[in-house]
Amino acid sequence: MSILRAAAIVVAIVTLSACGNVHCSESCAQLGGKPTPRPPVATTPTAGFDVVITDTDRAVTVKSGQRIELVLHAKPGMSDWSGVNVDDYTVLRAVPTGIMAARGVTIAGYEAARPGTATIRATATPLCSPGEACPAFAMIFEVQVTVV
Known part of the structure; x- marks a missing residue:
């Protein structure tokens, strides 16, 4: 040969x-x-939640007192979403979800505490092998939540 x-x-x-x-x-x-x-995208909230926010949402309106479930799926070649935070915790209060997320899924829970507007943000970075040059960029997820 x-x-x-x-x-x-x-x-x-x-x-x-x-x-x-x-x-x-x-x-x-x-x-x-x-x-x-790919894991299925959640379209209905799990028990105890009223509204689901997914990767494709950019603006949502909810009523005061409603509970929000945030479900983000990692994109191919990217890390899981992390650093999930809210810019105004007086409008959206973090609540435990009690949900065990599957690999590649990030879940967070919030309660609409009072009328106002808050933005939920999360970031993801490229997955790179050790010793490999890694691009210096991040994906940012952002959704504006208006509480009425």
């Missing part, structure tokens, strides 16, 4: 074996692997 053919076989094995890992991307799936399934 020639060295060139042996090298081609090794490259093919490495490429295809990467498709069996847990973090298989869609391009990897095109090579025959199965892409990592």
Whole structure:
């Protein structure tokens, strides 16, 4: 067997074996692997909550006293959402959710404490291998919550 053919076989094995890992991307799936399934997006609140805010929401209006469940899904190649905070805790008060989040999902709970406007923010950064150059950027999630 020639060295060139042996090298081609090794490259093919490495490429295809990467498709069996847990973090298989869609391009990897095109090579025959199965892409990592994305968790379903919550559309209805869990018990004890009135409103769900997801990655796609940018503005929400709720009534005073309603409980809000924030559910954010990590994007491919990015870390889980972290640093979730509110700019006015007198408008939105943090409450425990009692929910165990799945891998790649960030969950937070709030109660609309009084009329006003508050912004919920979270950040995510690129996932980089150790020793690999990592781009210096962050994704920012932001949703404005108006309490009436």
